[in-house]
Amino acid sequence: MTENELLLAISDMMDQKLKSELQPIKNDLQVVKNDLQAVKEEVRVVKNDLQAVKEEVQVVKNDLQAVK
Numbered sequence: 766m767t768e769n770e771l772l773l774a775i776s777d778m779m780d781q782k783l784k785s786e787l788q789p790i791k792n793d794l795q796v797v798k799n800d801l802q803a804v805k806e807e808v809r810v811v812k813n814d815l816q817a818v819k820e821e822v823q824v825v826k827n828d829l830q831a832v833k
Contacts, residue, residue, distance in 0.1 A: 766774075
């Protein structure tokens with residue numbers, strides 16, 4: 766086996782090892798991304814609900830002002 770062939774074989778083994786070590790990290794990162802997307806959606810819903818509450822409070826304020 767020539768020196769270049771040996772270096773290529775070592776390089777291939779290192780690449781395979783690195784890929785196998787990185788895969789669990791990639792999987793975990795995908796889970797985090799999915800969770801973050803779900804949180805963003807929940808925050809959007811809460812913001813919409815809060816806006817509706819603000820509008821209702823404003824109506825109540827206006828009604829109270831009319832009563833005064």
